[in-house]
């Protein structure tokens with residue numbers, strides 16, 4: 060009898076301990092096959108080193124119904140770019156999300172020493188997948204610090220912005236290192252923004268169809284550009300991709316000056332400001348600067364100046 064009671068007590072204690080252990084933790088993933096919104100590639104070395112932190116983060120960032128929104132996969136390559144803009148361009152062309160690691164000062168040069176990490180800000184319906192962790196600064200990359208910074212950056216990718224004052228969030232610099240993982244407020248906000256029910260599979264399928272349609276659009280657009288501007292097939296495809304991804308980005312938020320530069324450099328071979336100035340001069344009656352730029356761009360694309368003039372309008376006027 061006594062023994063039975065003890066067992067019962069032990070059982071109760073176990074249940075209480077289990078409840079305590081799960082307190083504040085997000086619900087378990089009810090559908091492990093659900094791929095999540097973002098699958099981040101992580102260089103294998105870092106993936107292995109921070110595996111337990113990555114597991115923690117994936118179980119922190121969940122939808123209302125507890126579905127994992129993000130996944131991490133090890134990748135044997137460890138790409139470095141000159142700037143995050145190059146990484147962004149890569150993201151738009153491959154659609155592969157990455158956690159990059161800046162190890163030397165001459166990598167990702169636009170990531171300043173003052174930043175432990177940077178991320179592009181996406182939105183719930185259009186999450187981004189570019190994050191750079193700054194391992195070139197004199198900061199101790201303990202598991203805790205790594206987890207807090209990466210969690211913060213991923214929330215940027217999912218559309219969260221910085222908060223201030225008393226806002227008890229990992230997006231508030233006052234709390235980022237003081238808490239473990241995300242806060243309850245962050246969990247609530249994630250649930251609001253990502254209220255997936257089991258219907259998510261359908262939504263996801265629609266997104267896939269949408270993505271496929273985008274590819275078809277890109278091909279059609281390339282054919283249109285090639286036919287109308289006399290571009291070679293590969294040049295037309297490159298330009299179609301540039302224009303479509305930048306328009307998609309522009310529909311979400313204002314393009315930064317650097318992004319506009321990247322666009323005009325990639326297509327025409329000169330900076331956005333230079334193009335804008337030439338266009339303004341042209342509108343005021345001085346055509347010289349524009350003529351020069353048009354010749355430059357015609358040379359780059361191996362098409363006629365007349366065609367470039369029209370392409371110019373396509374970029375600057377729409």
Ligand SMILES: [Zn+2]
Nearest residue numbers: 211212215221
């Ligand atoms: Zn931030």
